[in-house]
Amino acid sequence: xxxxxxxxxxxxxxxxxxxxxxxxxxxxxxxxxxxxxxxxxxxxxxxxxxxxxxxxxxxxxxxxxxxxxxxxxxxxxxxxxxxxxxxxxxxxxxxxxxxxxxxxxxxxxxxxxxxxxxxxxxxxxxxxxxxxxxxxxxxxxxxxxxxxxxxxxxxxxxxxxxxxxxxxxxxxxxxxxxxxxxxxxxxxxxxxxxxxxxxxxxxxxxxxxxxxxxxxxxxxxxxxxxxxxxxxxxxxxxxxxxxx
Amino acid sequence: xxxxxxxxxxxxxxxxxxxxxxxxxxxxxxxxxxxxxxxxxxxxxxxxxxxxxxxxxxxxxxxxxxxxxxxxxxxxxxxxxxxxxxxxxxxxxxxxxxxxxxxxxxxxxxxxxxxxxxxxxxxxxxxxxxxxxxxxxxxxxxxxxxxxxxxxxxxxxxxxxxxxxxxxxxxxxxxxxxxxxxxxxxxxxxxxxxxxxxxxxxxxxxxxxxxxxxxxxxxxxxxxxxxxx
Numbered sequence: 001x002x003x004x005x006x007x008x009x010x011x012x013x014x015x016x017x018x019x020x021x022x023x024x025x026x027x028x029x030x031x032x033x034x035x036x037x038x039x040x041x042x043x044x045x046x047x048x049x050x051x052x053x054x055x056x057x058x059x060x061x062x063x064x065x066x067x068x069x070x071x072x073x074x075x076x077x078x079x080x081x082x083x084x085x086x087x088x089x090x091x092x093x094x095x096x097x098x099x100x101x102x103x104x105x106x107x108x109x110x111x112x113x114x115x116x117x118x119x120x121x122x123x124x125x126x127x128x129x130x131x132x133x134x135x136x137x138x139x140x141x142x143x144x145x146x147x148x149x150x151x152x153x154x155x156x157x158x159x160x161x162x163x164x165x166x167x168x169x170x171x172x173x174x175x176x177x178x179x180x181x182x183x184x185x186x187x188x189x190x191x192x193x194x195x196x197x198x199x200x201x202x203x204x205x206x207x208x209x210x211x212x213x214x215x216x217x218x219x220x221x222x223x224x225x226x227x228x229x230x231x232x233x234x235x236x237x238x239x240x241x242x243x244x
Numbered sequence: 245x246x247x248x249x250x251x252x253x254x255x256x257x258x259x260x261x262x263x264x265x266x267x268x269x270x271x272x273x274x275x276x277x278x279x280x281x282x283x284x285x286x287x288x289x290x291x292x293x294x295x296x297x298x299x300x301x302x303x304x305x306x307x308x309x310x311x312x313x314x315x316x317x318x319x320x321x322x323x324x325x326x327x328x329x330x331x332x333x334x335x336x337x338x339x340x341x342x343x344x345x346x347x348x349x350x351x352x353x354x355x356x357x358x359x360x361x362x363x364x365x366x367x368x369x370x371x372x373x374x375x376x377x378x379x380x381x382x383x384x385x386x387x388x389x390x391x392x393x394x395x396x397x398x399x400x401x402x403x404x405x406x407x408x409x410x411x412x413x414x415x416x417x418x419x420x421x422x423x424x425x426x427x428x429x430x431x432x433x434x435x436x437x438x439x440x441x442x443x444x445x446x447x448x449x450x451x452x453x454x455x456x457x458x459x460x461x462x463x464x465x466x467x468x469x470x471x472x473x
Binding site for chain 2: 050051089090092093094095096097098099100101103107108134145148149241244
């Protein structure tokens with residue numbers, strides 16, 4: 001069995017991994033795992049990854065979680081172009097520097113609108129207006145920082161060329177966009193960066209990757225979003241409780 | 245000017261960088277930054293080193309760098325550190341969050357800042373810590389000597405400095421977890437007990453700290469307020 005990627009394209013790190021593998025022509029078997037159907041907590045998936053986390057990579061007996069680790073593994077194994085994860089120590093350190101900040105300030109923040117607007121109501125839970133407002137403020141602060149510090153004088157978040165950090169960053173930002181928050185409006189530098197990344201990836205690949213998330217409001221209106229089974233509730237409620 | 249490291253040993257990623265540089269005999273100039281002194285890390289002068297105004301930060305000639313994992317890997321590369329230190333996976337956001345919150349909820353808010361933390365919030369924090377510690381023991385450490393296999397790596401260093409934050413908070417991290425306890429002994433031995441003690445002195449004594457001066461408290465509160473919500 002060759003390379004297998006367990007993904008749910010509703011998830012932003014999963015989309016980053018998918019874009020990376022596709023753009024680099026890495027052959028893989030897509031194993032869709034639907035988080036909203038609780039498939040990540042199923043017996044079947046537990047045998048692949050007992051951490052129940054997506055994305056997950058399986059390469060023979062080797063199983064790996066965490067999007068960054070997966071992309072770095074793929075870049076080494078398939079010798080992808082150097083710009084994705086540069087050999088040069090300072091250039092590589094810039095990628096890791098961005099990823100460190102991303103873990104603290106982007107990850108966990110930009111996913112909140114999907115939870116507060118769609119997923120929490122699906123379980124009959126209401127996220128307080130106070131928390132929603134706080135999240136808006138956090139996103140605004142992070143976007144300011146992203147523009148000034150990371151995109152100040154650079155074409156991409158970690159340097160003059162596209163790296164795996166750009167994929168992780170942009171897919172996070174697409175999450176609120178799908179929920180109707182135009183984060184790029186009034187932020188020309190951020191919008192120009194998005195256009196550069198998307199030009200590089202190609203419109204078709206972007207569309208294919210984001211189809212499900214970008215139609216989430218439509219799916220909600222048509223009531224075609226699966227109602228999560230009871231076994232998925234615990235982890236979902238925990239995620240909702242963690243919204244600061 | 246050679247390598248400079250801007251650190252506050254009260255911070256867990258700073259300790260990981262400190263131990264790594266010391267243990268590997270990397271020459272550096274220590275630039276102490278004391279969060280509890282009202283955050284000189286927020287000053288404009290420090291912004292020249294790190295526009296994100298966070299510690300740890302590294303300055304190597306004209307090259308400046310933030311974020312502990314980036315710094316650790318940069319040092320690994322530049323000083324050709326034996327590659328058994330290289331990590332396989334340094335993602336530990338959940339563990340880091342719960343250890344950090346444990347220290348702040350149990351010690352920093354009530355003792356240092358004189359702020360009440362609700363029993364519900366404290367209980368939720370400690371429950372989350374339990375879950376993460378159990379996952380560390382059962383799913384990451386398993387029956388291996390170190391987190392990534394038979395040799396010590398950066399992953400062990402990063403994890404132990406996190407756990408010592410919870411120890412500093414007075415949590416019984418290793419009790420009832422024999423595998424985690426023997427792992428700690430192995431990690432401590434690999435680092436050298438003296439260096440381990442030196443790096444953790446500040447956090448292990450933090451519960452005895454005097455209350456913050458009102459002006460310092462005023463400066464610190466906006467940055468840490470989110471943690472008691």
